[in-house]
Structures are given as C-alpha cells and as structure tokens.
Amino acid sequence: MNLHPFQAAAVAGVRELARGGAKRILLQSPTGTGKTRMGLEFAVGAVRQGGQVLWLAHRRELVAQAAGAIMRAGVADIGVSLAGASTGSTDAAVQVGSIQTLFARGQRPDARVVVWDEAHHCTATTYREVASAYPDAWHIGLTATPERSDHSPLGDVFQAIVVAISSPDAVRRGCLVPVRVYAPATSTDALSEDPLAAWTAHAEGRQTVAFCSSVSGAAELARRFVAAGVPAASIDGTTPLAERTATLAAFAARELRVLCNCQVLTEGWDCPGAQVCILARGCGSAALFLQMVGRVLRPADGKGDAVLIDLRGVVHQHGMPHDERSFNLEGEGIALVSKAGDPIRQCPSCAAVFRAASAGLERECPICGAALPAPAPPRATVERRPLAEIHATASREEKRRAYDRFREQARARGYSQGWAAYRFKGVFGHFPDFSRSEVA
Ligand SMILES: [Zn+2]
Structure with a gap:
C-alpha cells in the first residue's frame, strides 16, 4: 500500500507537528484524494507499536468503509460498534464505530490514537465528551471541508491544520x-x-x-x-x-x-x-x-x-x-483565494x-x-434577470430562430430532433409549437 508522494508528505507533516507537541491535528484534503488512506497510516502505525486505535465516523457507510479499509491494510483485530451491526471485540486493536452508538452504550475502548472521520461534524459538545475520556490520546481529524454548518470555529477542537494538496494540484497530478x-x-x-x-x-x-x-x-x-x-x-x-x-x-x-x-x-x-x-x-x-x-x-x-x-x-x-482555496480553523474555514x-x-x-x-x-x-x-x-x-424571465419576453420569430439553431446543433452532433425540442423547452419553458411551414 504505497502512499502518493503528496500523501506521504502530509502524513510526515502531521507527525512533525505531533513531535512538536500538538495532540489534536486536522488533516485537510479534497474529496477523492485519499483522506482515509492517510488516516490509515496513523492507525496502522499505532497498532504496529502495540497501541489501540479508536476510529470515529458518523454514518453507517463510513463506518463500514473504514472497517474494510483497515482490514485491507493488514489489521485483522477490528471491532465494529454500530447499531444493529456490531462485530468483534470491544477490546480490539482498532475499534471503528459511530460516536452515537459508542456513547449510547457507555463504551470507551482504550485508544492511543483517535481518528475523527469527516471531522467537520465534530461538535464542541461531542468533542468534550470524547476528549475527557481520551485526554492523552493523539487526535487526528480528517476532512475535505473544515467548516462546520454553524460556522463555529474548529479551532476549539484542533490545534493545527495540515493541508495535503490543493484541488487544482490534485487535477494536475491526475488524482482528480x-x-x-x-x-x-x-x-x-x-x-x-x-x-x-x-x-x-x-x-x-x-x-x-x-x-x-x-x-x-x-x-x-x-x-x-x-x-x-x-x-x-x-x-x-x-x-x-x-x-x-x-x-x-x-x-x-x-x-x-x-x-x-x-x-x-x-x-x-x-x-x-x-x-x-x-x-x-x-x-x-x-x-x-x-x-x-x-x-x-x-x-x-x-x-x-x-x-x-x-x-x-x-x-x-x-x-x-477546482479553484484554489485556503483553509483555517477560525469558523468560516474555507476561503476562495482571490480571483478578482x-x-x-x-x-x-x-x-x-x-x-x-x-x-x-x-x-x-x-x-x-x-x-x-x-x-x-x-x-x-451586471444583468441579473434569470434566464427564464429573459426568454419569457422572446417573440415568436426569435423562438423560431432559436428552434432552428437547436435543430441544426442536433444534426451536427448526431442527436435526435427530440433533443432540440427538449433544449427548446429548457430555455422557453414549453415545447416548440411551430407548424411545418414555419420551420426551415
Ligand atoms: Zn462554449
């Protein structure tokens, strides 16, 4: 399981911050660029050193995906805490679960590393509850979008953020x-x-x-x-x-x-x-x-x-x-780098x-x-009227010319004439109603 060079650099960046004393670090990387893969490095690394890991997710799909990925990374001793679908021991090397299920059951499995998947969902209250149970653990948050829905700062949980790769860079490298x-x-x-x-x-x-x-x-x-x-x-x-x-x-x-x-x-x-x-x-x-x-x-x-x-x-x-963005822990955590x-x-x-x-x-x-x-x-x-309103005032002759244009485009692209009718409806809100003698 080889890491992409940018992933290896991000993992190294997180470890360096940890060596400097940071215990709660957020790792940002765009959707699709392997956040889980990078999170696995920390989980597997801890297990190899004899430590236990708690991997927290907030959706069933994410719990199942994480458990599968951890297993493929060579860790067989996995416990899953999920309402109606728990498996394995609660004393496993890696415990994967939803926060709701773990807390509802009063479970606090031992952990040296706590991984927070989709960490922007981590509320201050949830975090306080988990942190009080794991004051000495190393907390790693994973997210593509470090911004809570209520815009309260993630800085109340995480001390530092590591940006793995920008979205335009990920496209240039073929990762997106x-x-x-x-x-x-x-x-x-x-x-x-x-x-x-x-x-x-x-x-x-x-x-x-x-x-x-x-x-x-x-x-x-x-x-x-x-x-x-x-x-x-x-x-x-x-x-x-x-x-x-x-x-x-x-x-x-x-x-x-x-x-x-x-x-x-x-x-x-x-x-x-x-x-x-x-x-x-x-x-x-x-x-x-x-x-x-x-x-x-x-x-x-x-x-x-x-x-x-x-x-x-x-x-x-x-x-x-794929615009360039910057990320921070201060509330509105996603900022567009100016494109003025x-x-x-x-x-x-x-x-x-x-x-x-x-x-x-x-x-x-x-x-x-x-x-x-x-x-x-x-x-x-700037003209701010919606397209539909602009086209509502089009004359019959303008509409007929537009229909001719759509039919011409359909012929050029090898599409059916039905395509032209749908294209027309999308613009004018109704299907074309021209007689045969009206259209070219
Ligand atoms: Zn164009």
Missing part, C-alpha cells in the same frame, strides 16, 4: 478529474434551465447524481427521467436500508443512469463511476457545495472529465470546483462557465472553442 461546468451567467433565484433539458444538452448518457432542494422534488425529477426513457431512481432518508443498498448497487453497475436525492448522498458515498453532478438547488454553504460536487471528481477508467450542471449559478457564490482579475464568464454559444484567464483562453471558449466577446470592464452593471 477536471470538470466542465454549465451554469447561468449569474446566480439566480429559480432554476435557470429545466434539469432534464440541461442534462440532455450537456451530459446525456453519462452516470449522474442529481441534488434537489426537497425529497419530493428528487422523486419527481426521477419520475421525469424515467418518463423520458432514462433509467433513474431517487432515494431519501426514509428509504429502507435494503432498498437504498440495492439502488446504489444498481447505479454502480450502470443499470441506473441517474440517481436523484435531496441531502443523503452529500457524504460517505463513494462511486468513482459517477460523472455528472446536477445541482437543481441553491447552496448557502461552501462546504456542502464542495461535498456535493466532490461525488463526481474521482478518476475512473474511461472517465476523462466530470460535468457540473449548476442550475442556480452556485459557482458565482462559492467559486469553481479572472471573473467567471459564460460562453454565449455552449453556456459553459469558466475562468478564461486561468485557462489561457481569453478569446475563445475552452469547452467549445466559440469566440468570446471582449471581457466586460470591471464594475460594469
């Missing part, structure tokens, strides 16, 4: 895939396009996870995909465990093309084959945004890139997925958004190659 982003030109209050139409236009046929703003919205979107002939399903917090497992397995096996949900697949679900993320919702939290998009950024065979279909323009609020000279721009031809200067392509779209208009001068007034 690049992502094409389609979004409205500014952030919007309503969906800028119909999700089905946008998917058909930008990502048809690719394995997709869609995040909706409600459970009923997720179910409805799945029904619409199915009605359009695309195998799709939705899951939510009430989906029985067996059905949820079967649905995730069907998606991993590519029997399902689209998986819709509201808030259950944001963390702890690992499917490298997922290629497309639809955000059919807004998102006030940078951490949640990065967790959702992170589901599709892992590399996989035959996956050259990922696609983000951001229907509310969340990127205008939180930045592009390189605003997010939208291609007038394919609707992709990008930072043109970083791509070295200020004159043409890095996705479709279309010529870009000259960048707007700084402080220019």
